[in-house]
Amino acid sequence: MVPHVLGSGPTAPPMSTPVDRARRGKEARKRLPRSEHARWLPSVDRADPVGVLERQGRDRLPELLPIRYGRMAASPFAFLRGAAAVLAADLATSPHSGLTVQLCGDAHLLNFGLYASPERTLLFDLNDFDETFPGPFEWDVKRLAASVAVAARENSHSENDVRRSALAATTAYRTQMRRLAGMGELAVWYERIDAERLLPFARTARGRRQVESTLARARRRTSLQALGKLTEVVDGRRRIIHDPPLLEPAGAADAASLRKIFSDYRSTLSEERRLLLDRYRFVDAARKVVGVGSVGTRCFIVLLTGRDANDPLFLQIKEARKSVLEEHLPSGPYVHPGRRVVVGQRLMQAAGDIFLGWMTGPQGRAYYWRQLRDMKGSAEVAAMGPRQLRRYAELCGTALARAHARSGDRIAVAAYLGGADTFDRAVTDFALAYADQTATDHAALCAAVAAGVLRAAPDV
Template sequence: MSTRAEPTDPAHRAQPAHRSDPAIRAAQGKTARKRVPRSAHARWTPSVDRPDPVGVLERQGRDRLPELLPVRYGRMAASPFAFLRGAAAVMAADLAAQPHTGLTVQLCGNAHLLNFGLYASPERPLVFDLNDFDETFPGPFEWDVKRLAASVAVAARENGHSEAGTHRAALEATAGYRAAMRRLAGMGELAVWYEQLDADSLLPLVRSARRRRRAGSSLTRARRRTSLQALGKLTEVVDGRRRIVHDPPLLEPAGASDTAALRKIFSDYRSTLTEERRQLLDRYRFVDAARKAVGVGSVGLRCFIVLLEGRDADDPLFLQLKEARISVLEEHLPNGPYVPPGHRVVAGQRLLQAAGDSFLGWMSGPQGRAFYWRQVRDPKGPADVAGMSPADLAAYARLCGTALARAHARSGDRVAIAGYLGGADTFERAVADFALAYADQTTHDHATLCAAVAAGVVTAAPGV
C-alpha cells in the first residue's frame, strides 16, 4: 500500500506568495534535482505491494449509488483510455509510491486529455483550459504532468499510432508544459494571473491548413453549445409545462423528497455566491430537477441537474449539483487547506482556471454530504481525441501541456519549477518514457477489470 508523501522541504507546502529573490527561487528548484533527478521520472516499476486496481475501484464504490455502479464499470471496461479516465485513484497511489520533487502546486488531480477543452468565460469569449476539478488538491507538480502524458500515450496507441509517434505525442505534452512554465517564470504576478488561452488566438498555433479548418469547426460547435440548445435536448413539454426528459438510468426525474431537498440546498447555495451573482440568480425560478449520471469515474456519485427559467420559457439556465468527496490524492499527501470537499473543489477550480464559472458555489446537503454547483452546459468544445492523426494529437497534447503550466503557475512557485525543469529537454524525455511504460500498466489494469467482469466479481453494463 502506498504511503502518504511527506514534505521534504518548505517548498512542498503550498504558499500563496513567493517573496524571495527570483534567483534564489530558481536555485531552490535546481536543488530539487538532488532529491529527484529529472531523468529519474522515466522510471515506472509497480511496487511489490501495489493495490489491486479493481479493489481500489470497489472501495470507491462503497458509498455510491449501487444501481449506477454497473454503468461505471461498463464505461471503464470499454477501452484502456476509458479505464484511465476513471482510475484517477489507481494512478494517485502509483505516483505516491515514487519519489517526488517537493515542488507543490494546486493539482487538477485528473489532468487527462479529455479534461481540457473550450468553455465560455463570464465575459463570453471562449477560452481553452482545464475543466474538471473533482480531485483537485495541493501536491507535486509532476503528478499532473505525468497523468497528462500517460493519457496521451494511451490515446495514441488506441488510435493505432506507432511507438515513435506515441512517444512524440507524450513528449510534446511535457515540452509544452516546460516551455510555458519557463515563459511564465519571467512574467509579473498580475500578468500570470490574467494569462489565458483565448480560443481564437489558438488558430495561429495550428500549423497546417487542415488542422486550422478542424480547429475552426470545433470553435463553431463550441459556441453553439448553449443552455438554449440544451433545452431542446434535455427537456420536453408535458401537459403544457417544461420538464426534464426521462432517460433511465442516466437521467431520471427527481422524486418529491429529492426535489424538496434540492430546493433547500439551492437556497443554501445561493448564499455562497457574490452579491451581484445572487441578484442575477434571483431573476430565475426553479422549474424542474433530475438525477444524472455523468462522466466515467464520477458515475455513482449523487448528481442532479436543475432547470431554471428566466424571462420566459426560452430563457433557460441549467445548473448541476454534484456530490464532492475527498480527493483521491488526499490519503497520499499532507492535509490541504479546505476541509469540506465542496469547498476544496470550488477553491481549486477558482485557483486553476483563468476564467471561472459565474455560478460556481458549494454547500453541505442532507446527511452531511458535500456538494458543489456549476453551470451544466456553458459553451464547451471537447476534443475528438479518437479521430486525431499523430500530428494532430501531438499538437493538441502540447496545447494541453501549455494550459496545465498556466494553471500551475497561479498557485505554485513557477520560478522554482522552471529552475527545476531547466533549458534542456531532460525532463520531458523522461516523462515521455514514463508515459509509455504507464500506458502498458494501464492496458494490464484494464484487462484485470475486464477479467473481473467476466468472472462476475463486478457487474458491468456496457454501452450505457
C-alpha cells in the same frame, strides 16, 4: 508513504528574490534528480486496481456502478479516465520534487477543453476539478503524459509517434513554465488561451475546418440549446425528459431537498451574482449520470427560468468527495470537499463560472454547483492522427503549466525543470511504461467482469 513532506497547500512564494526562488528549485534536484522521473516499476505490494475501484464504489449509488465499469472496460483510455485513484496510489510510492502547486488531480487529455468566460470569450483550459488538491507539480504532468501515450496507442499510432506525442506534452509544459517564470505576477494571473489560438495548430485546410467546426459547436452549447434537448412540455409545463438510467426526473423527496439547499448554495456566491440568481425561479430537477470516473456519485441538474420560459438556466449539482490524492498527501486547507473543488477551480482556471458555488446537502453530503452548459466543448481525441495529437498534447501541456503557475512558485518549478530536455524525456519514459501498466490494469478489469466479480453495463 510520501518521502518528502509537502506543505498543507500551495501558497504565494515567500518574499525572496527570483534568484533565491530559482535556487530553491535547483536544490529540489538533489531530492529527486530529473532523470529519476523515468522510473515506473510496480511495487510488490501494489494495490489491486480492481480492488481500488471497488472501494471507491462502496459509497456510490450501487445501481449505477455497472455503468461505470462498463464505460471503463470499453478501452484502456476509458479505464485511465476512470482510474485517477489507481494512478494517485502508484505515484505516491515514488519520491517527488516537493514543489507544491494546486493540482488538477485528473489531468488527462479529455479534461481539457473549451468554455466561455464571463465576458463570453471562448477559452481553452482545464475543465474538471473533482480531484483538485495541493501536491507535487509533476503528478499532473505524468497523468497528462500517460494519457497521451495511451490515447496514441489506442489510435494505432507507431511507437515512435506515441513517444513524440507524449514528449510534446512535457516539453510544452516545461517551456511554458519557463516563459511564465520571467513574467510579472499580474501578467501570469491574466494569462489565458483564447480559442482562436487553436487555429494555428491546424496546418491544413481540412484541419482548420475541423477546429472551426469544434468552436462553432461549443458556441452553440448553451442553456437555450439544452432546453430543446433535455426538456419537453407535459400538460402545459416544462419538464426535464425521462431517459433512464442516464437522466431521471428527481423524485419528490430529492426535488424538495434541492429546493431547500438552494439558499445555502446561493450564500457562497458574491452579492451581485446572488442578485442575478434571484431573478430565476426553480422549475424542475433530475438525476443525471455524467463522465466515467464520476459515475455512481450523486449528480443532478436543475432547470431555472428567468424573464420567461425562453430564458433558461441549467445548473449542475455534483457530489464532491475526498480527492483521490488526499490519502497520499498532507491535509489540505479546506475540510468541505465542495469548497475544495470550487477554490481549486478558481485557482487554476483563467476565468471562472459565475455560478460556481458549494454547499452541504442531505445526510451531510458535500456538493458543488456550476452551469451545465456554457459553451463547453472538447476535442475528438479518438479521431486524431499523429500530427494532430502531438499538437493537441502541446496545447494541453501549455494550459497545464499556466494553471500551475497561478498557485505554485513558478520560478522554482522552472528552475527545477531547467533549459535541457532531461525532465521531458524522463516523464515520457514514465508515460510509455505506465501506458503498458494501464493496458494490464484494463485487462484485469475486463477479466473481473468476465468472471462475474463485477457487473458491467456496456454501451450505456
